[in-house]
Amino acid sequence: MKVITFGEIMLRLAPYGYLKFLQTDSYEATFGGGEANVAVSLANYGVDAAFVSKLPKHEIGQCAVNTLRKYGVDTSMITRGGDRVGIYYLEKGASQRASKVIYDRAGSAMQKATEDDFDWDTIFTGVDIFHFTGITPALGKELADITLTACEKAREKGIMITCDLNFRKKLWSKEEANAVMSKLCDYVDVCIANEEDAADVFDIYASNTNITSGEINHEGYIDVAKQLQARFNFSHVAITLRESISASDNRWSAMLYTKGKAYFSKKYDLRITDRVGGGDSFGGGLIYALLHKYNAQDSIEFAVAASALKHSIQGDFNLVSVEDVNTLALGDGSGRVQR
Helix, strand or coil: CEEEEECCCEEEEEECCCCCCCCCCCEEEEEECHHHHHHHHHHHCCCEEEEECEECCCHHHHHHHHHHHHCCCECCCCEECCCCCCEEEEECCECCECCEEEEECCCCCCCCCCHHHCCHHHHCCCCCEEEEECCCHHHCHHHHHHHHHHHHHHHHCCCEEEEECCCCCCCCCHHHHHHHHHHHHCCCCEEEECCCHHHHHHCCCCCCCECCCCECCHHHHHHHHHHHHHHHCCCEEEEEEEEECCCCEEEEEEEEEECCEEEECCCEEEECCCCCCHHHHHHHHHHHHHHCCCCHHHHHHHHHHHHHHHCCCCCCCCCCCHHHHHHHHCCCCCCCCCC
């Protein structure tokens, strides 16, 4: 079983601990990015996962490649070229203070990639699933066109396509996202979204739900999934349900809608160490479950447990095993020392 993920990996610069940007005089440097995070999750689960992107040939680009290799991700199809690695600055929130992200990615190697940088016939040899997020086509018209070409080629080869809508208002407008993602989603089999994406990208809302107060209405989300499926004929719609008590404490669950039925996971009370990559870890868990033919209820339980664990891990990557996830999914969330 082989999975291809396609997107940009960035250098993450974050103040240590929970310092604000205005307080810090040093930054912790790590790497991360939506599709790269999914690839790392899958590699940790023992899946043959390859990340496709473009990175400079210089040492910082090589550091990004080496980081992925360290976790078992196939980097052989990363194109080398361009001048810079995209950067994002992260200020982690705490209590009632929200996290903040500042992007510095304009002109990155990936943002300047062209159609000629990717040979999809070669890339898709022996592949079972192709995964991308709404972040990649948001990087510019060329990336939107490249993503569309990839989807067309994947469909031609009978490859399952999974997509996390991942709307980022700092990258494009809702109108731009709607126009581009509407074309791309015609090729998608499995759609992953959170409580805001369907509204921001497709103007589809969950009724009687207030994301800022943490009020969740299951029937409203079933209706959202039905509307998404009716419009794009998705085989699966997965929606993560985050109830934000504060930046430090969330309640976390999800729904999977398939074959006319909704499946809801158990709910986890999270004390958050680092929430960046939480949605990506959910996507990685769901893809793993689909690859291994889990039934719908077990699939959503595995994905939610995987992402619950990610919130306890510093950095973008979810560094847990299948055994770790299954232990939590089966009910052991005690956090007791494993001896």
